[in-house]
Amino acid sequence: MKKKLSTKQEAIVEFIKGFLEDHHFPPTVRDIQAGCEISSTSVVDYNLRILQREGYIRRRSEVSRGIELLKDSSGREARPDNVVAVPVFGSIAAGEPLHIPGAATRSDADEVVDLPSFLTRGNPEVFAVRVKGESMIDALVADGDLVVLEPAADARNGDMVAAEINGDEVTLKHFFMQNGTVTLQPANAQVDPIVVPADKVQVKGKVVGVVRSMYN
DNA sequence: TGGTAAGTCTGACGGAACTC
DNA sequence: GAGTTCCGTCAGACTTACCA
Numbered sequence: 262m263k264k265k266l267s268t269k270q271e272a273i274v275e276f277i278k279g280f281l282e283d284h285h286f287p288p289t290v291r292d293i294q295a296g297c298e299i300s301s302t303s304v305v306d307y308n309l310r311i312l313q314r315e316g317y318i319r320r321r322s323e324v325s326r327g328i329e330l331l332k333d334s335s336g337r338e339a340r341p342d343n344v345v346a347v348p349v350f351g352s353i354a355a356g357e358p359l360h361i362p363g364a365a366t367r368s369d370a371d372e373v374v375d376l377p378s379f380l381t382r383g384n385p386e387v388f389a390v391r392v393k394g395e396s397m398i399d400a401l402v403a404d405g406d407l408v409v410l411e412p413a414a415d416a417r418n419g420d421m422v423a424a425e426i427n428g429d430e431v432t433l434k435h436f437f438m439q440n441g442t443v444t445l446q447p448a449n450a451q452v453d454p455i456v457v458p459a460d461k462v463q464v465k466g467k468v469v470g471v472v473r474s475m476y477n
Numbered sequence: 478t479g480g481t482a483a484g485t486c487t488g489a490c491g492g493a494a495c496t497c
Numbered sequence: 498g499a500g501t502t503c504c505g506t507c508a509g510a511c512t513t514a515c516c517a
Contacts, residue, residue, distance in 0.1 A: 269484080290505060306506065308484085 270308050272297045274317055277330050288328065345387075347376045347409065353390040353423055353433050380409050380470040387411045387469065390423065397421070397433055400448035402471055408433065410466030421468040427461050436464065 276296045280288040288296065290305045297305070309328070312318045317332045349372045374389060381387040392406045400421060402408060408423075416422045416436040424445055425431045434445035434455065443462040445455040 289503080 269297065270312055270317075273305065273308050274312065274330070274332075277318065277328060281330060345376060345381050346373045347381065347387055347389050348373050349389045349391065349407065351390060352393045353408070353431060374407065374472070376409065376470075376472065380472075381411075382469070384411050388466070389472070392433060396447040396449045396452040398449050400435070402433070402448070402468075407472040408468050409470035409472065411469050413464055413467040416464045416467055423465045423468070425463045425465055426455065426457055428463070431465060433468070 273293055276293055277288060280292065280296065290309070293305045293309075309318065318328055318330055376389075387409060389407050389409045392402055392404060392408055395404055397403075402421075408421075410423055413422070416424075418437045418439075420436045421433070422436045423431055423433055424436060424443075426445070432445060432455065434447055437444040437446055438459055441459050443457055443459050445457070445462070447454060
């Protein structure tokens with residue numbers, strides 16, 4: 262059971278929220294002191310400790326302006342305007358089935374990641390899958406990367422797509438169609454392209470972004 | 478009414494970055 | 498390099514609210 266915030270603590274949370282909206286970086290303790298008309302920085306620090314303990318903020322002591330707002334003063338989760346939650350639906354690799362959202366719901370997602378909103382361009386249907394394999398390495402998509410896709414039933418030549426072949430396997434490749442034949446072109450000279458009749462291929466989504474973690 | 482915990486305050490310190 | 502400014506943190510004391 263979370264304790265109710267004091268008036269001062271509510272004011273601090275609201276000030277941090279407003280400061281983030283105005284400046285797009287967190288305030289210092291002295292910014293908060295001035296903004297909330299608090300007489301001492303230690304009062305700010307004291308209340309920030311409580312807010313951290315109660316889960317309203319997170320502080321990074323090793324850096325200045327290391328305050329991160331987790332909830333607003335009413336207890337609602339705080340999420341920056343420029344960040345959206347994107348569901349991650351399993352992995353994608355040639356020969357392995359990929360669960361694609363549609364009839365399913367977001368609750369089926371393996372995980373949810375926060376991504377910059379420019380990646381989704383406001384499309385709420387955007388989803389992500391994790392890449393297995395190196396067949397797209399020359400397109401800067403490596404094993405372990407997260408590819409962000411928007412659902413699509415068709416694609417233009419050159420698009421990077423998640424395509425279902427023969428209704429049972431899904432692969433990530435560049436899409437080319439000519440004379441009723443689809444070529445799914447890898448971005449790796451070591452991997453052969455897949456050439457199949459157009460009626461055997463169904464585009465599941467177009468890649469709109471790639472996210473890579475540098476952690477091992 | 479006294480004890481206790483929470484909240485608030487003043488004042489000061491040390492580290493980092495910046496300026497001259 | 499010395500001085501200044503900014504920043505986060507700490508010590509200790511005071512005030513307030515609550516409870517037995």
